[in-house]
Amino acid sequence: MVDYSVNGSVAVLMVNNPPVNALGHAVRVGLKTGIERGAKDSRVRSIIIIGKGQTFPAGADIREFGKPSKEPWLTAVGNLIKTCSKPVVAAIHGTCLGGGLEIALFSHYRIAVSSARVGFPEVTLGLLPGAGGSQRLSRLTGLPVAMEMISSGRHVPARKAKEYGIIDEIVSGDLLKTALKFAQEVQSRPFKDRCLRYKVVPNADRVEEYASAALTQVKKKYKGFEAPVACVQAVRSSAELSYEEGMKRERDLFLQLGQSGQAKAQQYAFFAERAVTKWQMPGGSYKTAKPLPVRSTAVIGAGTMGSGIAVCLLSAGLPVYLLEQNEKFLQSGVKLIESIMAGSVKLGKVSMETAKRAATLLKPTLSYDDIKDVDLVIEAVFENLDIKKEVFSKLDKICKPSAILCTNTSTIDINRISSATSRPEKVVGTHFFAPAYHMKLLENIYGTKTSPEAVATVMKLGKTINKVPVLVKSCHGFLANRMNAPFSSEAIFLVEEGASPQEVDQVNEDFGMPMGPFKVRDLSGIDISWRINREVAKVLGTSITKETRFLGGNRYCGLNDDFYDKGRYGRKTGKGWYLYEKVGGKTAVADPEAEEIINSYRQSRGIVKRKITPQEIFERQFYSAINEGFRILEEGICNMPEEIDISWIYGFSYPKYRGGPMFYASQIGLQRVYDRICHYHETCPYSIHWVPNRLLKKLAENNVPFTQWANHVSKSKM
Numbered sequence: 034m035v036d037y038s039v040n041g042s043v044a045v046l047m048v049n050n051p052p053v054n055a056l057g058h059a060v061r062v063g064l065k066t067g068i069e070r071g072a073k074d075s076r077v078r079s080i081i082i083i084g085k086g087q088t089f090p091a092g093a094d095i096r097e098f099g100k101p102s103k104e105p106w107l108t109a110v111g112n113l114i115k116t117c118s119k120p121v122v123a124a125i126h127g128t129c130l131g132g133g134l135e136i137a138l139f140s141h142y143r144i145a146v147s148s149a150r151v152g153f154p155e156v157t158l159g160l161l162p163g164a165g166g167s168q169r170l171s172r173l174t175g176l177p178v179a180m181e182m183i184s185s186g187r188h189v190p191a192r193k194a195k196e197y198g199i200i201d202e203i204v205s206g207d208l209l210k211t212a213l214k215f216a217q218e219v220q221s222r223p224f225k226d227r228c229l230r231y232k233v234v235p236n237a238d239r240v241e242e243y244a245s246a247a248l249t250q251v252k253k254k255y256k257g258f259e260a261p262v263a264c265v266q267a268v269r270s271s272a273e274l275s276y277e278e279g280m281k282r283e284r285d286l287f288l289q290l291g292q293s294g295q296a297k298a299q300q301y302a303f304f305a306e307r308a309v310t311k312w313q314m315p316g317g318s319y320k321t322a323k324p325l326p327v328r329s330t331a332v333i334g335a336g337t338m339g340s341g342i343a344v345c346l347l348s349a350g351l352p353v354y355l356l357e358q359n360e361k362f363l364q365s366g367v368k369l370i371e372s373i374m375a376g377s378v379k380l381g382k383v384s385m386e387t388a389k390r391a392a393t394l395l396k397p398t399l400s401y402d403d404i405k406d407v408d409l410v411i412e413a414v415f416e417n418l419d420i421k422k423e424v425f426s427k428l429d430k431i432c433k434p435s436a437i438l439c440t441n442t443s444t445i446d447i448n449r450i451s452s453a454t455s456r457p458e459k460v461v462g463t464h465f466f467a468p469a470y471h472m473k474l475l476e477n478i479y480g481t482k483t484s485p486e487a488v489a490t491v492m493k494l495g496k497t498i499n500k501v502p503v504l505v506k507s508c509h510g511f512l513a514n515r516m517n518a519p520f521s522s523e524a525i526f527l528v529e530e531g532a533s534p535q536e537v538d539q540v541n542e543d544f545g546m547p548m549g550p551f552k553v554r555d556l557s558g559i560d561i562s563w564r565i566n567r568e569v570a571k572v573l574g575t576s577i578t579k580e581t582r583f584l585g586g587n588r589y590c591g592l593n594d595d596f597y598d599k600g601r602y603g604r605k606t607g608k609g610w611y612l613y614e615k616v617g618g619k620t621a622v623a624d625p626e627a628e629e630i631i632n633s634y635r636q637s638r639g640i641v642k643r644k645i646t647p648q649e650i651f652e653r654q655f656y657s658a659i660n661e662g663f664r665i666l667e668e669g670i671c672n673m674p675e676e677i678d679i680s681w682i683y684g685f686s687y688p689k690y691r692g693g694p695m696f697y698a699s700q701i702g703l704q705r706v707y708d709r710i711c712h713y714h715e716t717c718p719y720s721i722h723w724v725p726n727r728l729l730k731k732l733a734e735n736n737v738p739f740t741q742w743a744n745h746v747s748k749s750k751m
């Protein structure tokens with residue numbers, strides 16, 4: 034795991050643990066042995082630590098977390114480096130992260146290639162640097178930078194790291210050769226004072242000021258997360274305590290976080306995010322299917338979604354034809370794209386260069402002829418089957434045979450859309466979440482005839498445009514919206530029965546959702562849900578009236594319709610479930626007029642308002658969604674619970690520190706979840722979503738551990 038060799042007077046410790054040279058037990062043993070050997074080796078006057086393959090160690094081996102830790106610990110290896118009688122040089126390329134950066138900071142010198150990145154991403158795993166990183170980094174960079182770097186987990190590019198004082202030299206050419214030269218040069222220099230432990234923390238007397246600014250920031254930016262606060266506290270201790278006491282403080286905080294549910298959930302989410310890249314479908318998988326090259330694209334429809342999707346493609350450097358049916362709609366889409374880009378530049382999310390390039394890559398057009406040669410088309414027109422079929426029939430006639438034809442439908446079965454073409458194998462769903470340029474989930478959907486090649490292409494596209502792609506099998510509503518349906522229906526039913534929108538939103542926000550369901554409705558537009566309900570009714574061959582209490586055999590609540598009738602569409606009209614400071618305002622306050630609408634709705638239907646507890650609000654929304662999640666698994670719409678959890682984290686901003694609804698269910702205990710679902714099935718009889726799922730029942734009865742749920746998923750689609 035660590036190869037020892039001697040080149041002239043320099044010992045080279047080459048870490049060899051692909052893919053990311055994680056500092057697992059064997060690597061730690063190898064480093065310890067290597068340093069001890071180098072120290073004793075009479076030929077050797079300096080030592081290099083370097084990574085083989087793509088990177089310097091990118092951190093501790095996360096798979097070892099939660100298992101009994103085996104010596105030597107990282108701190109012990111680091112102390113050996115620090116106290117070595119010969120200078121140690123860390124030669125960095127790739128990603129020098131977490132434990133990797135700890136090793137580098139224990140070393141006496143750090144050189145790096147310009148493409149390298151360094152950072153302490155432990156916070157993203159619910160932890161903090163646990164081998165003294167919080168104590169050493171602040172001695173190098175000062176408190177504000179250390180607090181920001183460690184609490185954000187940001188990867189810092191090598192040049193910036195040099196400015197911060199983390200890297201001594203940026204080098205070019207062959208890293209090992211340059212490192213050998215560097216290591217020879219430092220042999221004649223005194224190096225004991227290079228040990229960071231003896232440095233003083235710059236401006237330590239201003240620690241209170243820095244810590245309070247950092248805490249205010251992290252509490253706002255990472256609301257609900259425990260680790261960022263602990264990161265600031267650990268760095269703070271480097272200025273307030275002696276080195277030894279600071280190390281102990283860091284250790285205590287590390288152990289505290291390590292035992293928290295948040296760390297467990299965040300580490301689960303780390304691996305879940307990687308698991309979903311290993312997609313499978315009938316006839317193919319990530320291993321067997323090759324993506325087609327995507328060098329040019331088109332987006333059909335320049336509305337909010339189409340323009341947002343175009344921004345994603347343009348930001349990744351892809352040329353985009355933006356196609357609309359008339360000049361007015363086209364120009365409004367172009368304006369929207371320009372304003373999104375300008376906003377992103379202002380927020381520092383996109384560089385000025387990227388925005389300028391995007392402007393040259395955008396090709397607005399009214400003609401289908403212009404898109405005949407593009408590699409990939411994304412349709413983003415109105416959510417109506419007839420309109421979509423018309424678009425796909427045109428695309429089928431005009432686009433080159435190899436083109437991949439994608440639809441941004443949020444609910445419609447892909448098979449119904451692809452039936453309008455002569456090439457259903459090229460048709461695939463690419464469902465973006467609003468706002469498309471911001472939300473990271475890309476729900477890719479395959480129909481019965483979609484080819485693995487088409488799927489491979491959109492899975493790769495997702496990565497290219499910096500999204501998290503999750504593959505699901507087509508059905509009405511797919512994964513995310515199918516689970517969201519009971520979640521959001523229950524929110525309205527709860528208000529119908531007696532809760533206020535504020536109470537429901539509060540429960541959701543206390544749990545960690547960034548916005549409650551009524552604030553979300555006001556944001557997305559009450560007129561939109563009104564229209565969607567009418568579309569659903571149309572598909573079911575019925576219509577919605579004031580008397581409608583059931584739709585498709587399911588309970589229906591007309592409260593949304595009453596708000597619509599009063600012209601209260603949400604933020605866009607300055608009032609909806611809440612009142613806003615102005616049309617398009619963002620500050621939601623409770624509105625007596627809204628309360629009046631709700632009260633008269635209840636009265637007109639003879640509903641006697643009852644007090645509803647926060648626990649009931651929580652269970653009715655989340656447990657109904659979880660029940661649907663098991664149905665989705667049972668039907669083989671997705672392959673594993675990780676796909677559901679990642680969809681919620683990146684599609685609905687579900688708090689990552691809770692892992693996702695399925696992981697959360699496993700933590701509560703499936704038997705309890707199942708029992709509560711049975712309870713609501715009895716007490717809320719008119720909603721199909723409360724019929725207790727059989728797979729959930731089976732897993733609960735057999736006490737099947739979370740890691741084995743996937744083995745019980747329907748294999749019918751494989």
Ligand SMILES: CC/C=C\CC(=O)SCCNC(=O)CCNC(=O)[C@H](O)C(C)(C)COP(=O)(O)OP(=O)(O)OC[C@H]1O[C@@H](n2cnc3c(N)ncnc32)[C@H](O)[C@@H]1OP(=O)(O)O
Pocket residue numbers: 052053055091092093094095096107128130131132133135154155158162163164304307308
């Ligand atoms: C006392 C405690 C001391 C230290 C604490 C720590 O060091 S905590 C760990 C800190 N490090 C990290 O959090 C880095 C995590 N990894 C990454 O961010 C990315 O993997 C990385 C290094 C930027 C590379 O990204 P890339 O997109 O190239 O690869 P990918 O993420 O798909 O990873 C490839 C496979 O490697 C596995 N993996 C990555 N990092 C670790 C790790 N630290 N431990 C164990 N395994 C790791 C990852 O799961 C992938 O595996 P696969 O089976 O192929 O899905």
